[in-house]
Amino acid sequence: MDLQLNGLSQSHGHMEQIFNAINLGLILVDADENILLWNDWLTRHSKLQPQQVIGKKLEHAFEAPLSPGFLKAVRNTLGHGLPVVLSNALHRSPLPLFDPAVLSEEKAHMHQSISMTPLNSADGTRCCLIQVTDSSTSIKREKMLRSHSEMLKVEATTDGLTGIYNRRFFDEHYKMALGHSRREKLPLSVLMIDIDFFKEYNDYYGHLLGDKAIIGVANALKAQLSRSTDVLARYGGEEFVLMLPNMSEEFAVQFAEKLRSAIWNLAIPHMKSHISQQLSISIGLSTFNNEADGDFKTLLKCADMALYKAKQGGRNQCAQMSIHDLLAISTVS
Numbered sequence: 001m002d003l004q005l006n007g008l009s010q011s012h013g014h015m016e017q018i019f020n021a022i023n024l025g026l027i028l029v030d031a032d033e034n035i036l037l038w039n040d041w042l043t044r045h046s047k048l049q050p051q052q053v054i055g056k057k058l059e060h061a062f063e064a065p066l067s068p069g070f071l072k073a074v075r076n077t078l079g080h081g082l083p084v085v086l087s088n089a090l091h092r093s094p095l096p097l098f099d100p101a102v103l104s105e106e107k108a109h110m111h112q113s114i115s116m117t118p119l120n121s122a123d124g125t126r127c128c129l130i131q132v133t134d135s136s137t138s139i140k141r142e143k144m145l146r147s148h149s150e151m152l153k154v155e156a157t158t159d160g161l162t163g164i165y166n167r168r169f170f171d172e173h174y175k176m177a178l179g180h181s182r183r184e185k186l187p188l189s190v191l192m193i194d195i196d197f198f199k200e201y202n203d204y205y206g207h208l209l210g211d212k213a214i215i216g217v218a219n220a221l222k223a224q225l226s227r228s229t230d231v232l233a234r235y236g237g238e239e240f241v242l243m244l245p246n247m248s249e250e251f252a253v254q255f256a257e258k259l260r261s262a263i264w265n266l267a268i269p270h271m272k273s274h275i276s277q278q279l280s281i282s283i284g285l286s287t288f289n290n291e292a293d294g295d296f297k298t299l300l301k302c303a304d305m306a307l308y309k310a311k312q313g314g315r316n317q318c319a320q321m322s323i324h325d326l327l328a329i330s331t332v333s
């Protein structure tokens, strides 16, 4: 018997140590909401010692009032014997607890996850065990993961040098935009843009200044765009592609000319250009007008051939080619 009692008091001692070592808050309240248990975790996070709160009504244990939602959940557990898990989204900080590592006067309230469990005693009364965990770190981790995945998404769709879209992004959106134009019977113009004599520029000014020129051209082209549906992307080294949904051939010709002169007006010196002493671009454009053969490859091929035409024509100029022109050439050859 003595041995048994000894064992019982020893296990009570262990229980107390476990309650205080555990990394979560434990509060036990009786059927009248009086506090029976208050572990060390709660003391650390509330600065209230057990002797200040044991025997007090839960509602009056803290200086600050408790949220009605929290008290209602305790009463439901005691009244109906049902376990409750408070929603994290609706109840961010139900108890006035804080992180002891935050030393400032205005202690930030800790985000908490709270669950309540009914405990039935042998005498037929019911207690409520409240378990509190600090969810701040998991919320922070979740935020970090979210911003990390946003960053990866941006990296996957943008060009590292210029910050405009990359080819992968363009290809995906271009296919979708062309499908939309076909369904809605709207035009779509595509422009291929290439810096003239850029090999000579690189050879003469060096790769670093070459990079700077590419960035300058990308920024100047981007500054001319006004619709959110326009997509400018770096297509290759010194080549860009621009998609202009719902832009007719007539407007696209004017717009291409505006882009060409915007780059010309940057007046970037290019002593090795064969046509002038400043940097210029050539542009090839093609417009989809709901032709049956106007798939995404054909339209890009037209714009590319128009660019070749602009280069052959002397550079620093715009040229166009329609899908009909392309088909006529193919039939002849």
Ligand SMILES: Nc1nc2c(ncn2[C@@H]2O[C@H](COP(=O)(O)OP(=O)(O)OP(=O)(O)O)[C@@H](O)[C@H]2O)c(=O)[nH]1
Residues within 6 Å of the ligand: 161, 194, 195, 196, 197, 198, 199, 200, 202, 206, 207, 208, 209, 210, 211, 214, 236, 237, 238, 311, 315
């Ligand atoms: N600095 C720099 N140069 C690049 C980059 N990508 C491609 N280039 C250079 O761009 C030049 C392109 O040369 P080409 O394709 O011969 O064209 P081009 O000299 O512009 O001649 P045209 O297009 O016919 O006027 C090459 O010298 C490439 O090394 C880059 O990211 N940075």
